[in-house]
Amino acid sequence: MKHSYTINEIKRLLQDGAFSQEEVAQWKNDSRKGVQKLVQQYEKEQQYNIQCQKQFQEMLYFERLYQRQGKKYIAGIDEAGRGPLAGPVVAAAVMLPDNFYLAGLTDSKQLTEKKRLSFFEYIKENALCYGISVVSNETIDKVNIYEATKLAMQEAVTQLTIEPDHLLVDAVQLPNMKMSIEAIIKGDQRSVSIAAASVLAKVTRDHYMKQLAVSYPAYEFERNMGYGTKSHLEALRRVGVTPYHRRSFSPVRHAL
Template identity: 55%
Template sequence: MKDKNVKEIKEIIDNLSSDKYLEYIDILRLDERKSVQNIAVKMAKKLDSIRREDERLEAINIFENEGYNKGYMYIGGIDEAGRGPLAGPVVAAVVIFKPNTKIEGVNDSKKLSESRRDELFDIIKDQALDYGIGIVNNEEIDKFNILNATYMAMKKAVNCLEKNPDYLLIDATTIPGVDIAQNPIIKGDLKSISIAAASILAKVTRDSIMYQYDEVYPGYGFKSHKGYGTKEHYEAIEKQGITPIHRKSFLKNIL
């Protein structure tokens, strides 16, 4: 590499697969040029990051692998979005992957940027063996309460699947009235790839709905707060009143 300039070295590194990093790090570290040594340092940091992500992706398959070891074949992860907002629906999703699926970046949707969630939304749907999305509107939330509405959304998501799962991993809850083995996992969206993937599908789907509502009901800020109880949202309600998508059961103190 000593016969190449820094620009040429960077071009080589940019097209290098990660399994070759260690070999080139050792070579570049011996170069007398400080700029080349700095490239080696950056490569080492990137390699550490790749290894940490590989370890994380291995770890978030543990609950799925436990299910396969018990003999289950079709394992679905379930999560929801929108239990807390003052307006809009609650959305649930279920995702089923092949064993040992690894998708770089899949994590609890709250830990991801909106652009990254949007990217992963399409990747997850493409790589999933099956997925389903269930939506329950604000009127049903008011009628049945948010907990029951959440269960309804989860059941709808499961019913969208082409094949019934035989084992469900769910973020911190158990769905009543579902005759399928279930495993409620505290902070499951951080510990299970299928639950994390479901959290992304649910979040992106619900955000898309709230963007549409922002156009139908301008002035409430639905595009920014997605229906949550921000100062901006409460001020808009006080000024303009409630809309047909508001949850009246969540607004009893101001109605």
């Protein structure tokens, strides 16, 4: 039987989107295993895209809720690095346009590093505005991690070039803010704006810790990002405490 397209031609058509659903139906009945595999991949990708669109729409619930209440500029806020023994806490605030879409966006910790880096660039390029604040381990030791987290979040908001009239924050109540606020438990999985902020915060902090690892290789910061892994705790006992460790955290205090 003579086929109208070679397998490579069908692959290119599927990649370019240059086909009709009638052709897809024909290819589903194609006897060639290579064509069957291509069609299965295409249908799997279509299903993934549908799931992503559904998830994204569900994660717009809070943004749409407050837009209906007349809030025009809504910013999402999240942090990275509350739990580690070393390094700063980083917070990001992000304001997204109404037509923003990023398939697969969710809590940054659930994304692969490759996807986080890709999302990081896309969010920065397509956000209405964003702010990123880095609060040092010295400040964390001075005021405690919870207060330092709030400081970072407040600072990130001040960096926005458009003043928000509502904030969606991941689980933290921010005092003394002049705009309305909602703190959302697991907000990075429930709000597009907070998820975008979580990506900016985590990628920024991970980059910081990887740079720190160059000067302090014994602690494997490039792998543990400052968290208290077994190898990190062993390095604390063996090598001691760096200027970037949080002295108010118990394992570091014990190593001093």
